[in-house]
Amino acid sequence: MDLQTFLQQFVNALSLGSLYALIAIGYTMVYGILRLINFAHGDVFMIGGYLAFYGISTFVIPWWLAVALAIALTTLFGVGLERAAYRPLRDSPRISIMISAIGASFLIENLAIVLFDARPKAFPVSDFFAANYVFSGVYVAGISLIIPLVTIVLLAVLLWIVHRTKTGMAMRAVSTDIDAARLMAIDVDRIISITFAIGSALAAIGGIMWALKYPRLEPLMGIMPGLKCFIAAVVGGIGSIAGAVLGGLLLGFIELMTIAFLPELTGYKDAFAFVLLIVVLLVKPTGLLGKNQGEKV
């Protein structure tokens, strides 16, 4: 393989890894606060893509407005999901809320089949995103450049919120000790809503950028990326934002580089994530950047 191919794959891996990272952050933040794997997170990602599609194709509003609306509505959807499916079970055993998450995921997927139609839809990609730019022989689609940039900006904003604002401080407090946080007069339900809002907004942005990169929407499109990003979050150390980003990038690179170096493994592309998961869990069960948080009592 020559340098050009390597660079080509590097750019592709960077944008795929960034997308994984954005979605993985949603898993890790919700887990950090509720110790819950939000199995419906991949479906929230799918909703984001579809809402942008309807805005652009059906209602023919300007694409930036469609994107903004899709992000806003998906955010509300994520917050509503928590209200409806998780909050009523706040004091129930953790297994109940996990089953509720799986149920919510199936419900959203099947509703999407009914409402959006099971046949795939072509996502409209403007020339700006689809155009290829050539840098010394390396072809880069506009969207592949935009994805990592958007991810970096969002990550900076997120880290600022978590580490520099009072709300972020409250989020960190709730994730370490929920009862002690209550004793600080922190409105825990509000913090949980904000966490779901942030995770869902990132999933929506991820879903829209995914649709721009792979312009084909289908109701079950969230399952595989959702599963992989959950793995990315676990590999990086669930609960850690930096870990989710690291896990996402790592997964993106492993997937694309393996295909580049060993093209005969292309058919097994989706299995790499699981191999990575098994290896990391064997070597470092808490994930690469994870700390042992223990069971919550």
Place this chain on the structure above:
Amino acid sequence: MLSIRNLSVHYGGIHALRGISLDVPAGKIVTLIGANGAGKSTTLNSIMGLVKAGSGSVSWNGEEMLGRQTKRIVESGIVLVPEGRRVFPNLTVDENLTLGAFARHDKAAIEADREHVFKLFPRLKERHKQKAGTFSGGEQQMLAVGRALMSRPTVLMMDEPSLGLAPLFVGMIFDIIRQINAEGVTVLLVEQNAKAALDVADTGYVMETGSISFSGTGKDLLADDRVRKAYLGEG
């Protein structure tokens, strides 16, 4: 005045509190003593709304507190320093103190209170940028008390503040309790160290298996044979 009447709490099938009643008059130090599992922590946690009470009443200056959210209870001036300190180990001293004042928005007064806490506990000032998880038990207890003071409590409840501390810190904590009370804060103190608690308290209540068996002034209880036998290891 904080009045608790016939407070009952069940955990599953266990009757943790069997209708207890006690009064915490404004400006006083009241202590609850008793063996492990007697229901002392449950009493404090149910006053804060962290544990749901089955029946009874917690009235604070005539207002019913039972059934309110913890946030509202803290905002009304009742604050708990929980058992085991429960400072946020991954947050710095400054951040822990800021969280103590989470419900307040009077910035200048918050900063003044932070300085006041640093005056009470100079050690916290020296290490204000460090994470609370790196602190010793005694230092964490200071931080937990300082954090509670940041909300400007009218009633400060403390759950086993001296548990597991070095003797030097135990003395210090009880000095601080006196000082906080002298500044006008009402104190409800739960302690296993009955001697020290009764020494500072105006009134003491003795709890056994979910009920209050008897009460009296701190002095009287220190002299009481039952207390001396069961809790002071004398006679």
